Amino acid sequence: MSKVKDLGLKAEGEDELSWARENMPALASIRKRFEKEKPFRGMRIAVALHLEKKTGILLETLKAGGAAVAAASCNPLTTDDRVAAALAGQMEVYAWAGENSKEYEWCLGKVLDSKPNIVIDDGCDLILMLHDKRKELLKDVRGACEETTTGVRRLRAMETDGKLKVPVIAVNDAYSKHLFDNRFGTGQSAVDAIMRATNVVLAGKRVVVVGFGWCGRGIAERMRGMGARVIVVEAAGAPLNGTESGYHRALEALYSGYDVMTMDEAARVGDIFVTATGNKHVIARRHFELMKDGAMVANAGHFDLEVDVQGLRQMAKKSRKLGPNLEEYLLGNGRRVRLLSEGRLVNLARPSGQGHPAEIMDASFSLQALSAERIAKQGGSMLPAVHDVPPQLDEMVARLVLESRGVRLDRLTKEQEHYVNSWREGT
Ligand SMILES: NC(=O)c1ccc[n+]([C@@H]2O[C@H](COP(=O)([O-])OP(=O)(O)OC[C@H]3O[C@@H](n4cnc5c(N)ncnc54)[C@H](O)[C@@H]3O)[C@@H](O)[C@H]2O)c1
Secondary structure, eight states: OOBOSOGGGHHHHHHHHHHHHHTOHHHHHHHHHHHHHOTTTTOEEEEESOOSHHHHHHHHHHHHTTOEEEEEOSSTTOOOHHHHHHHHTTSEEEOOTTOOHHHHHHHHHHHHTTOOSEEEESSSHHHHHHHHTOGGGGGGOOEEEEOSHHHHHHHHHHHHTTOOOSOEEEGGGSHHHIIIIIIIIHHHHHHHHHHHHHOOOOTTOEEEEEOOSHHHHHHHHHHHHTTOEEEEEOOSOOOOSTTOOHHHHHHHHHHTTOEEOOHHHHHHHOSEEEEOSSOSOSBOHHHHHHSOTTEEEEEOSSSTTSBOHHHHHHHOSEEEEEETTEEEEEOTTSOEEEEEGGGSOTTTSTTTOOOSOHHHHHHHHHHHHHHHHHHHHHGGGSOSSEEOOOHHHHHHHHHHHHHHTTOOOOOOOHHHHHHHTOSSOOO
């Protein structure tokens, strides 16, 4: 029923899963409750997430809650074939590392063939396929959950155009998701993957972080921690939540002590470039021409469009592979540009990308599990729109993670509670 690279990798995959399981205590406590309550009894859940060990623990949790699960990867390069093999015995899995675009679509199509009642997506490709090519399945879908910034942006655009036909919970927009996962998770795992792919010293290098959002802030902070001299590039005009704009973010970067400049300026001076904008061609052909010999370019944003990889390939006179996640392109001006992981999510593209640490994904996937439960119970009465994670769920996940680490908070005294809620006391 499943299609994975090699079922012989099952034992190795099980070892990977057991490590992740040990480091995801908040999700374990949710799983315990799901085992008793079976909130997904009789339901089918279709999933497109980076198919690696932490995701495996989420899928096990959904299954423990009574669901029949069918899973694909949301990116052709990010499947851990060992984990896919271990999961294939427990549920339907259609994923392997290095899928071409036809195979990627086929895998998404296969998980939709399971006729899902709930969809869990990362980047909105699966939800879009459901709306565009598999409309007949919409009637059985109670709702969906979306994991990342780019997916939420696409869903909001679908809603504005009147095209969204099911309720979707924007898991990404929960505070306990984007604060920890996008910032601390991407920060650590992007730096880790860049080091594994290139084996260079970061100290003293000029690292250009393009986009100072949740991910960019984390990458800049961790790069600085490694001794890099960080430059931030921001832009005005991208759709952000609330009242924030690119100007606020550039100002925050400046006051955090980073140099802030345009991409044209940064292209001339950077040694390593990391994009995290959720936008298209933020590093374009003209920027490659300005880069120093040996400049390295990586992307941490959702799609492989952030860096104009096609343009780079067309410009290059020659290319060669320097390692599993590193290619070198020789340009007409005699300079070499080194591209990491084909311009795909550097922190997740295997083998150098290991994804976020399990402790980080414990919070993100606890939110996913609780949001899926909400869809199972209340999806039928929710409007076909993008919905926020309720604040109580968001807070509960932060509390569960803290409790699992033995961290406790003070409580307001009665007097303090009264004071912060009243206007009577002043000078
Ligand atoms: N690698 C990962 O593991 C991971 C994790 C979470 C999110 N993501 C993805 O990373 C991307 C960024 O997510 P986020 O939560 O940081 O988003 P965000 O909206 O908080 O930040 C994006 C920033 O990029 C800026 N920007 C947009 N266009 C730009 C341009 N042309 N030049 C310079 N700056 C520009 C915006 O002004 C904004 O400040 C998204 O695609 C998201 O899906 C990746």
